[in-house]
Amino acid sequence: MSVETVEGSAAPTPKRGVSILFGLTLLGLLLALWLALGLATNAFWTPNNISNLLRQGAMTAILAVGQTFVIITAGIDLSVGAVVGFTSVIVAWLLAAGVPLWLAVVATLLIGVLIGVFHAFGIVRMGLPPFIITLATLTSLRGIGLLITNGSTISITNEAFTNFSRADFLGIPSLFWMVIVVAIPAYVFLHLSRFGRYLFAVGSNREAARLSGVNVDRTIYLAYILSSTCAAFVGLLLASRIGIGNATQAEGWELQAIASSVIGGTSLFGAVGSVHGPLLGAFILATINNGANLLNVNSFWQRIITGLLIIVIVYFDQLRRRGSR
Amino acid sequence: MTRGALRAATGLDATAGGEEQAVAALHSEEGNMTGLHEISHRRDTELKTAVPKGEPILELRGLQKNYGAVQALKPASITFLSGEIHAIVGENGAGKSTLIKLLTGVIPRTAGEVRWCGEPVRLASPNEAIARGINAVHQEVVLCPHLSVAANMFLGDEMKRNGLMRKRAMTGAAQGVLDDLGFNLPADATLGTLTIGQQQLVATARAAMRGTRFLIFDEPTAYLTRQESTQLFRLIRRLQNEGVTIVYISHRLEEVFELADRVSVLRDGTHVGTRLIGETNEAELIALMINRTIEQIYHKEHFPFGETIVETRGLTGPGFSDVSLSVRSGEIVGLYGLIGAGRSEFALGLYGRHPISAGEVYWQGKKVEIGNERNAMALGIALAPESRRDQGLCLNLPIGLNINLPVFRKLTRGLTINRAEEAANADRQIRDLQIKTPSRRVLASAMSGGNQQKIVIGKWLSHGAKLFIFDEPTVGVDVGTKAEIYRLFARLLEQGAGIILISSYLPEVYELADRLHVFRQGRLVASHDYRAASHEEVLAQAINA
Numbered sequence: 001m002s003v004e005t006v007e008g009s010a011a012p013t014p015k016r017g018v019s020i021l022f023g024l025t026l027l028g029l030l031l032a033l034w035l036a037l038g039l040a041t042n043a044f045w046t047p048n049n050i051s052n053l054l055r056q057g058a059m060t061a062i063l064a065v066g067q068t069f070v071i072i073t074a075g076i077d078l079s080v081g082a083v084v085g086f087t088s089v090i091v092a093w094l095l096a097a098g099v100p101l102w103l104a105v106v107a108t109l110l111i112g113v114l115i116g117v118f119h120a121f122g123i124v125r126m127g128l129p130p131f132i133i134t135l136a137t138l139t140s141l142r143g144i145g146l147l148i149t150n151g152s153t154i155s156i157t158n159e160a161f162t163n164f165s166r167a168d169f170l171g172i173p174s175l176f177w178m179v180i181v182v183a184i185p186a187y188v189f190l191h192l193s194r195f196g197r198y199l200f201a202v203g204s205n206r207e208a209a210r211l212s213g214v215n216v217d218r219t220i221y222l223a224y225i226l227s228s229t230c231a232a233f234v235g236l237l238l239a240s241r242i243g244i245g246n247a248t249q250a251e252g253w254e255l256q257a258i259a260s261s262v263i264g265g266t267s268l269f270g271a272v273g274s275v276h277g278p279l280l281g282a283f284i285l286a287t288i289n290n291g292a293n294l295l296n297v298n299s300f301w302q303r304i305i306t307g308l309l310i311i312v313i314v315y316f317d318q319l320r321r322r323g324s325r
Numbered sequence: 326m327t328r329g330a331l332r333a334a335t336g337l338d339a340t341a342g343g344e345e346q347a348v349a350a351l352h353s354e355e356g357n358m359t360g361l362h363e364i365s366h367r368r369d370t371e372l373k374t375a376v377p378k379g380e381p382i383l384e385l386r387g388l389q390k391n392y393g394a395v396q397a398l399k400p401a402s403i404t405f406l407s408g409e410i411h412a413i414v415g416e417n418g419a420g421k422s423t424l425i426k427l428l429t430g431v432i433p434r435t436a437g438e439v440r441w442c443g444e445p446v447r448l449a450s451p452n453e454a455i456a457r458g459i460n461a462v463h464q465e466v467v468l469c470p471h472l473s474v475a476a477n478m479f480l481g482d483e484m485k486r487n488g489l490m491r492k493r494a495m496t497g498a499a500q501g502v503l504d505d506l507g508f509n510l511p512a513d514a515t516l517g518t519l520t521i522g523q524q525q526l527v528a529t530a531r532a533a534m535r536g537t538r539f540l541i542f543d544e545p546t547a548y549l550t551r552q553e554s555t556q557l558f559r560l561i562r563r564l565q566n567e568g569v570t571i572v573y574i575s576h577r578l579e580e581v582f583e584l585a586d587r588v589s590v591l592r593d594g595t596h597v598g599t600r601l602i603g604e605t606n607e608a609e610l611i612a613l614m615i616n617r618t619i620e621q622i623y624h625k626e627h628f629p630f631g632e633t634i635v636e637t638r639g640l641t642g643p644g645f646s647d648v649s650l651s652v653r654s655g656e657i658v659g660l661y662g663l664i665g666a667g668r669s670e671f672a673l674g675l676y677g678r679h680p681i682s683a684g685e686v687y688w689q690g691k692k693v694e695i696g697n698e699r700n701a702m703a704l705g706i707a708l709a710p711e712s713r714r715d716q717g718l719c720l721n722l723p724i725g726l727n728i729n730l731p732v733f734r735k736l737t738r739g740l741t742i743n744r745a746e747e748a749a750n751a752d753r754q755i756r757d758l759q760i761k762t763p764s765r766r767v768l769a770s771a772m773s774g775g776n777q778q779k780i781v782i783g784k785w786l787s788h789g790a791k792l793f794i795f796d797e798p799t800v801g802v803d804v805g806t807k808a809e810i811y812r813l814f815a816r817l818l819e820q821g822a823g824i825i826l827i828s829s830y831l832p833e834v835y836e837l838a839d840r841l842h843v844f845r846q847g848r849l850v851a852s853h854d855y856r857a858a859s860h861e862e863v864l865a866q867a868i869n870a
Contacts, residue, residue: 208730211710
């Protein structure tokens, strides 16, 4: 039975307008948080704390952008936290083996690409649900990393590498610059190129996309490769920041990334999402953690607050969407 | 029970042989066919307020439904008589589904009155409708495929003892009903393993068990085989004999003449008339349904045929085998057959969606291996698939993105899409096809069936092709849009394209196709030139009667 929907009278608000509006609301929330924290504690608006906040948020933000590509195709990548830990081990291991820095970085990123290829292969060729294949890599990669390090950590002695995360450029932490380095091409890719459109189409209706000539398999490969590569990149940043390679690092970061993405307006059902949304989402989460630390809120409470916040934001987002239909 | 009571019970039908029928009916109610109503142990007392056969049981008085500014059902006054089979016919979009939804309490009415057994009722929710004994069997079965037949039949009304389900008792009772109906179905089978037709029968048995007094069938035979349809008709007649009032919605007129006592016609949301079945004929009903002659809708223009665009030789793949046909420029090739006859599968095979296991495809005289959809598009094949919802559209994305989806490659300049061209192309298709939307940014899901079909077509017009495959292009599309789509065919032919038109609606392919191929069970079984065979012949070939 065809649904007799009425056009015109109840038409939804134009999509792009909504996403800009939502972006502004999130930006408003972020600024409100900053203002409130500035009033509540003197320690917030100090250069030291701000650059600390930017560093904290940067890594989640990059993971969230990669995650968003996957979620838009109506998939999920649970492995990103494990990939971060694993690639921190890889780069530390390569540097310890005397591999030149540039080669170690390129090789680590390539490993990220390969992990993405493996995920997409499992989904496209073996027909596994994304949840399952990435859950499997989550646990396996931690295992492989622990095998390589024999359960311990590998220290990184390359100073050029470890100094990078502490450096500033134009007074802004280099880690935050990396967000910009990722976000600009990501924006061009998702919102301005045809491949971005294909991600949305595949997430909305895979069969319709296929019959319209979209190479669905390649699109899925692309999404998972981008997600894993972003994770490998974050692995490099993390290794640089803490100066070691350790397979158990970044525990639970996949959930942080998914939460940032969802707070940023991405729909877990696919076909809805942006690049700026998850970035704001990641910094909102970072601000809450940062503020809670400054206000001496028990870190257990931080987790509870984060959970409540996800419910509230996504609930209001859905209300708004329904209201606009 | 006296003869007088019998007469009263049989009412209008007491013709020459009426009395014996009535006796048989009553006998069956009391005797061996106790089954259906007694199984139900949750019969509300109000269900027992009997309305004598032939008296009004449900009356609509000025019943009306608006969606915003659109009148889906204009004020309609129809009376349903107790114990009759009342057919409702009309084109897609005539308001039949709106009427069912109103009667089953799925949507609220805008205005008007519904009287049930003489009392005004609100029918505010499906539960209220069911409690009063009004039920519907839908075209697409809405049961739980993972549960057993018995569990489905008792769903929401399970037999319980001390809060625990009496599974064995339910299976036994359900089996009793199925056997009694002559359905030869195991009650403990998982529903999903049955054919759609069998599931339909289960759904009907389920409705019959619940003390239903008013049962609406919504195009129940759409997916049934002939044998299954026969079984269903037998069941419907039997329910009638037990005093159930039947509303039978269909656009297959032959079924209406076979089953119904009276027939009401809807057209564009208006109730245009009710006839006793003996006092009308097919021509009158068609005239009422479409209010214009067939020639006016199927505006057929003949164009000179050009070169052969595509030719298949013995093409075989999943769901079709050994199909040989060709399409010339300026020609409409019609593929007729029942649902599941292999026409759509053939189209998907030709388009590269499904693998070809044998046979060849020649494109403009050259042998080609198509292999995937992108190669098909590159050759110049366009496919507007059967299901807009599942295959045609990205419903939760904007109209503009849907229209441009096949042509993003052409719209790309360097790394990025040229947004001005993207917008211009979408707006051009929206304008040319008169898609009724305020903006290209509106989501495709907000559009009506006709406009959604135009979006699918718009995709392929912007891509451009030599061969257009339209698979059921007018299902769920109103008459006006239909005529627009047919005019569009003429425009494409004039530009030298060829068209494969797949339809389960015989008049459509019959009137439009220059050459008509009939499919049955995955094979091409007959071919006719324009209007060379009669409707009856073509139909007989499709169903092998």
